[in-house]
Amino acid sequence: MKNYIALLLITIGYCSYAQTIVKQDVVIKQMVNEVSDKNIETIVRKLVSFKTRHTLSDTTSKTEGIGAARNWIKSEYEKYAAASGGRMTVQFDSFLQPVTSRIDKATILKNVLAILKGTDPTDTRVYIISGHYDSRINNIMEANSVEPGAVDDASGTAVSMELARVMSKHAFPATIIFMAVAGEEQGLNGSTHVANRAKDEHWNVDAMLNNDIVGNTHGMENNLKDNTHVRVFSEGVPSTDLPVRGDSLATRRANTGIISLVGNGGENDSPSRQLARYVKETAERYVEHLDVKLIYRRDRFLRGGDHVPFLQNGFTAVRFTEMNEDFTRQHQNIRKENGIDYGDLPDFADYQYIQKVGRMNLSVLANLALAPAQPQNVVVLTSALTNKTSLKWDAPIGKKPAAYYILMRETTSPYWEKKFYIADTQATLEYSKDNYFFAVQAVDADGHESLPVFPKPAR
Incomplete structure (x- = not known):
């Protein structure tokens, strides 16, 4: 699916590298001020x-x-x-x-x-x-x-x-x-x-x-x-993913898939x-x-x-x-x-x-x-050699989101740099999965966003 709108994060304020969305929830802002x-x-x-x-x-x-x-x-x-x-x-x-x-x-x-x-x-x-x-x-x-x-x-x-x-x-x-x-x-x-x-x-x-x-x-x-x-x-690598004594990295990867993100760029995600x-x-x-x-x-x-x-x-x-x-x-x-x-x-x-x-x-x-809960089963499809990126996911449990954001950044960037507004639970972007990192988050009609989920590779 190509049903998406590219949405660049707006840079504002005193910190030139911070990406900040300018829309605020009025009630949250009132609580913040209190x-x-x-x-x-x-x-x-x-x-x-x-x-x-x-x-x-x-x-x-x-x-x-x-x-x-x-x-x-x-x-x-x-x-x-x-x-x-x-x-x-x-x-x-x-x-x-x-x-x-x-x-x-x-x-x-x-x-x-x-x-x-x-x-x-x-x-x-x-x-x-x-x-x-x-x-x-x-x-x-x-x-x-x-x-x-x-x-x-x-x-x-x-x-x-x-x-x-x-x-x-x-x-x-x-x-x-x-x-x-x-x-x-x-x-x-x-x-x-x-x-x-x-x-x-x-x-x-x-x-x-x-x-x-x-x-x-x-x-x-x-x-x-x-x-x-x-x-x-x-x-970085979650505490629960670290090998214990007598437990090799290869064994954990083969038997559990817990650390499948390591080696695919997920060490910082x-x-x-x-x-x-x-x-x-x-x-x-x-x-x-x-x-x-x-x-x-x-x-x-x-x-x-x-x-x-x-x-x-x-x-x-x-x-x-x-x-x-x-x-x-x-x-x-x-x-x-x-x-x-x-x-x-x-x-x-x-x-x-x-x-x-x-x-x-x-x-x-x-x-x-x-916000809605996090999207479930987020994956990046790796079955073909291509300069595009295809992702898919399942809707979160509970509250139905209005839509989703696909987040994207350079592999060397600490912050998410672009957001793509997606109405469906899958999308193909004109950016290479080899050259960028991606994540998916759910968003409601008022702009409240779930935590982003880093995709696992899947065929």
């Missing part, structure tokens, strides 16, 4: 006021320790739920964490989940946004010192909570879960429990957004001040990379003076985050982190040495920057939760 830096600052300072939120700190006090913090987070979520018309419910996700190298006694941990149930009973998709509410200082096992954790990670927790406040008043076909997890500093304990639960209970997690250290705009070592960039970390590109395009459409930097790594060196357990369970996930981290703040005892202040204190956070990060998250979550 995200408040004042509310975010209030949340961060309240979390800091508990003195310590160390995973092993006090759970009985009403004013100090991780127990008081999680009870307050839950009570705030419940306030937001009251405005949801019964769509949002709040729960502790409790579990017994056994002894590890960073947990010296079996401990009950509690994640806090605010679940905004989708309105379409046939739509099983789940979108998750998370920050971790525990904190630490130099000694990872010190539970009862002053451990403010303003940026790491009250900032990410505040993003999750503020978005719950704003989005609870709106309805979405798909389900959105706003999480605050514990045990991140002790070994990703809380997120691991949720990710395992999601797999065991067959949650259809379409995307997971992890916000961790998203509140600082000053890099101490290089003295850089930057409130216009945010990093999105995404893995994992589901998480597609999500990262989606974040960049969508966020820069809605948030002024924000440039999303795609970082082609699962995480930073020597570090890990709460998106990792989701990746390891086969879900699509990315991590958001500020552009230039200030390591005099992270995991530091509060002190002053050689004229330098140490400690993750709230006075050093940039709340208007956290607001931008929150708006970025909201624009992505809202568009995804309103």
Whole structure:
């Protein structure tokens, strides 16, 4: 079929290489504008006021320790739920964490989940946004010192909570879960429990957004001040595709076909990379003076985050982190040495920057939760030698899309460069499949787009 219209992405704004579609959803834009830096600052300072939120700190006090913090987070979520018309419910996700190298006694941990149930009973998709509410200082096992954790990670927790406040008043076909997890500093304990639960209970997690250290705009070592960039970390070859001990690459390819994209150019087109590109395009459409930097790594060196357990369970996930981290703040005892202040204190956070990060998250979550699901069984036909490209796919499960986009880019380009509007579930383009990369996404009549799907080769 040649039933398509070539649609070039429009380049606008301060970032000359960013492709941005100028059409905005009015309701999403209103939600984006409602995200408040004042509310975010209030949340961060309240979390800091508990003195310590160390995973092993006090759970009985009403004013100090991780127990008081999680009870307050839950009570705030419940306030937001009251405005949801019964769509949002709040729960502790409790579990017994056994002894590890960073947990010296079996401990009950509690994640806090605010679940905004989708309105379409046939739509099983789940979108998750998370920050971790525990904190630490130099000694990872010190539970009862002053451990403010303003940026790491009250900032990410505040993003999750503020978005719950704003989005609870709106309805979405798909389900959105706003999480605050514990045990991140002790070994990703809380997120691991949720990710395992999601797999065991067959949650259809379409995307997971992890916000961790998203509140600082000053890099101490290089003295850089930057409130216009945010990093999105995404893995290449999926964690579930990596060979395990005694398992060869050739065997996995032959027996499962899991890594059939590797060698065909798919190394940079994992589901998480597609999500990262989606974040960049969508966020820069809605948030002024924000440039999303795609970082082609699962995480930073020597570090890990709460998106990792989701990746390891086969879900699509990315991590958001500020552009230039200030390591005099992270995991530091509060002190002053050689004229330098140490400690993750709230006075050093940039709340208007956290607001931008929150708006970025909201624009992505809202568009995804309103869009049709991803197209199914997307393939590029390789049965003939030709300088054209033929693709076909099946309609997504659930909501019927108005149409589809075929995305195209140079093999050396990090961003999708052209879009072709397709009314059918197959198309032939006058471009060589050997010279370009392609993907397919579903779109509804209002322009809400699903995540792109990279095609597998098929004869």
